[in-house]
Amino acid sequence: MTVEQAKQVLRDAGYYVDNMWHVNDVKIIDPTISTSDAQEVLNNVMTSAVIMETMWDAIKEQVEHTTL
Numbered sequence: 001m002t003v004e005q006a007k008q009v010l011r012d013a014g015y016y017v018d019n020m021w022h023v024n025d026v027k028i029i030d031p032t033i034s035t036s037d038a039q040e041v042l043n044n045v046m047t048s049a050v051i052m053e054t055m056w057d058a059i060k061e062q063v064e065h066t067t068l
Contacts, residue, residue: 007020023035023038023039023042024038025042026041
């Protein structure tokens with residue numbers, strides 16, 4: 001299965017996958033970081049209270065101001 005096919009499976013299941021981060025995004029900042037450490041960095045960032053609160057606030061705002 002290709003990455004695009006995998007993303008389509010997730011889309012079909014209701015997930016948003018059009019803006020994803022990759023370990024290489026972390027390695028741009030630190031080329032010596034291991035893949036597992038880069039995954040941990042991404043996990044820590046994506047699950048941080050600041051990011052989670054910002055996302056929920058932005059989702060709520062968009063829902064309140066969007067006419068579907």
